[in-house]
Amino acid sequence: MDKENLIINGRYLVLENIGKGGAGEVFLARDIKNGRKYAIKRYISSNPNDRNQLIDNIERELNVLKYTTHPVLPKIYNLFMEDSRFFLVMEYVEGINLKEVVDTKGALSEEQLLSVMEQVCSGLYYLHSLEPPIVYRDLKPSNIILSDDGKIKLIDFGIAKRYNRELIADKYAYGTKEFASPEQFGNSKGMGIYNTDIRSDIYAVGTTMFYLLTGRSYNGKVDSALISRSFAKIISKCTKVRPKERYQSTIDVICDLKRCRKSMIRKLIYPIIKKITKKI
Template sequence: MVGLNTVVGKRYKILTQIGKGGMSAVYLAMDSSLNKQWAVKEIRNVSDPVQRDLVIKSLTVEANMIKRFDHPAIPRIVDLIEEKGSLFVVMDYVEGQTLASLLKKEGPQSEDDVVDWGIQLCDVLDYLHRRKHPVIFRDMKPSNVMLTPEGSIKLIDFGIALETGKGADNKPLVGDDRQLGTPGFGAPEQFTEGATVDARTDIYALGATLFYLLTGSHPRKNGIVPIRQINPSLSQGLEAVIEKATRENPDERFQTCADFAYALKHYREEDEAWRSALKAKWHGFLGTSIAAVVCLALAGGCMLLANHAQNSDYDYWMAQGAQNTDDTAAEAAFVRAAEVKTTATQPYEELIKRYTADGDFTDAEEQIYNELISQHATDLRKDADSWASLSYDTGRMYWYYYSGSKMASQTASATNTDPQRYARIRAASQWMHNAAEDTNFKNAKIAKIYADIADFNTEIVPLINEGSDSGKYLPYFTKLNDLVTAAGQENNDVIRLEAANLTLDALRVYPRKFRADGVKQQAMSDLADAAATLADQAQTTTDELDASKKTAQEAVQPTKDAIANAFVDIKGDAK
């Protein structure tokens, strides 16, 4: 055990002990270089060399994996130090307590709190699962979740997380590929020889975690049973959600964390009271229409007329949405149409038109749209061409119009770029990837340009931090050229101005990086001129567009100066 006021790694002064485990102790430390507090975990010397090697390997894998992540719910590991017979892990200090500690002190938690935590955890797990190389956490449990005083969730301890390849083989790239996990929380496949783990493995563990938080019954000791057998006052709808998440067969669980989050947000709709009301309405309807049904059956036209009724209902709601001048009423009509005909993409296209008409796709609109499309994604995917087109239009809506703040990241500030732009690009990324995957889609190539630019902006800062960004800038420069060309062909001033500002920002932030990757000064200057022309051509009609155009025009000269400076060596001799 390290003493208080000891300096570790010549810079981290131990202030106080804040936690203790079987093989480790956690301290609060002050960084003398940055004047910042960190948490320092001390892994005490292990006499068994095999066990020690496993501990060191686990920590090294965790550190190397986490430094590439950029999500507010994932604390960073910033340093690994081996000295004085111990291994020290320096990480973000997270104020708060684990959910396991909270459960031990207070007992089962309220439905509202548990559902809120579950939705937050779905978000961070979805981020891990949707990476270029999906990461399976494999150890979701209350002791690996920190709750801050503000109510935010932090996911900790990536020691057995597995970074996988992409494809059917799902081969491990980083991490231990043995069947690892915590009994009671780990999914059955984690303890089955030769079984494959994937996103659904984490979904099971999250379901088990929520079960434990709601009931206080440990899933290893007592098994996972319907939650209302333990506490009848709990929601029947929530019981159904957790039951589905923790099914033994992965194919019968939620297939993505987005689906799981949607179910958690709407669990009350499944409650018995809601179903009873629905049944009452149905019985009333049945009584008034039984004669018609009999007639239809006798005529042999039940299915045909049922389809006609559905289509008529769909057409009715589509017409209501198109004719209504009130945005809220129109939105509700298009949502209803999408629910009536779950394979139709037109309601979503109409919502996109409504949401982008004022140049502002808000958080509230995003929540409605995202929940709706997530709910019906399986049906919408049945028509590959329509799905690709809808994904492309959805991606453009996020890329150019999303004004929500919930996805803004510190990564943007680290590269001196616009945080709001970074949030838009990050939100658009998966949709552009969806569109690009369909090679028959007419806009697949431009969707690939968007997807590649999004990948660069999402991944570049972690690569810079680990010194492996070389070679990434020339392809990015090429994609920026393609983006400016494509934007110039658009009759849309929002797209033109956003493409111009994104390009000018990149040229101003990365000119030396572009140069190092072989991009010539003239090529950079030409691209800056093309972006400036794109901005000048925009015909602005709103204050927001005026401001965007002014931003681009004012950035032109600083960008050209930055490019010129990038081609001057340290001694000041132009090269």
């Protein structure tokens, strides 16, 4: 952003650029009226003919975040237009996205993964339980912000949608191919784009888990040599090509994650109990 535009809307002092994607870029800014920090998303449209689609994306993101309340969803505070650009003022979440965590520090431990994915699935379950359900469609490590206290936030709802049972197929292919379900883009086996639903998000739960545990992109196979059998089973079920063969709710994923946690605790406690009883 140019220096002469460091203060936008007469009140937001831009401090730094903190992210950029296909739909826009995000700045950290301070409100000169109340001193608080906010994340401000500036929507980008390189082609004037894309303006209607841009407005649709903005409305979609607003509709998702404005009327929802959950610990993993950021709050929004303002929407304005300046110099023919749209700006969305959102809650600023201090932390680092999980792609950066893995790329710089290595794969997450199983304990870290459980904490993160239980929160992710809880947030998705909230969205999926709304009427009509909201399908996120862009779950991936770079859209999960981890704060110092271990809490997470999901960001970038520009391609989220309210599920419409009457639609036969989505109008556009949306998502990040590295993590998105086959039905969001179609595949080489003849599966075309269709009316994506909550099971598309569940597929992305699996691909995201795989990346966080291995530092690698999911390639259609779960190598049990890279991850434990219990996590491999969850990832495999999340990422079935046919949606009807996946988990049908993130609650079911949470239940299996909790079983993994209990199994980990038993493995830690068993040697201690064995040592104590041997002394007795």
